[in-house]
Amino acid sequence: MVLGGCGACVVLLSKYDPVLDQVEDFTASSCLTLLCSVNGCSVTTSEGLGNSKDGFHPIHQRFSGFHASQCGFCTPGMCVSLFGALVKAEKKDQREPSPGFSKLTVVEAEKGYLRKSLSLYWISTHC
Numbered sequence: 001m002v003l004g005g006c007g008a009c010v011v012l013l014s015k016y017d018p019v020l021d022q023v024e025d026f027t028a029s030s031c032l033t034l035l036c037s038v039n040g041c042s043v044t045t046s047e048g049l050g051n052s053k054d055g056f057h058p059i060h061q062r063f064s065g066f067h068a069s070q071c072g073f074c075t076p077g078m079c080v081s082l083f084g085a086l087v088k089a090e091k092k093d094q095r096e097p098s099p100g101f102s103k104l105t106v107v108e109a110e111k112g113y114l115r116k117s118l119s120l121y122w123i124s125t126h127c
């Protein structure tokens, strides 16, 4: 058994870096992250992106609309992982993409947790 290998608990951690004067975002498996290491971080879960009460995030809607989840256990982690990749991509210093597209490349979308799922690969290349 590989601990922390499924990625179902991925959250987005955001922390202000006063030296760079910017917010750094990174994803982490929450089950492997020590509480003391997230001091000063904002933690965004899948429910923080969207939920049944406040409305679902477009990533949730696409997962649902494209039937991208299988058993659904890992889907929250996939949604946060994709959201984190989009957040990072939008901060890249490159020209703006065409309307309706993001700066996230397929290669970037496939990194980490996203690579584990064939259905997510399909979503990341078609959405």
Ligand code: FES
Pocket: 003, 004, 005, 006, 007, 008, 009, 010, 029, 030, 031, 032
């Ligand atoms: S990586 Fe599987 S529950 Fe955290």
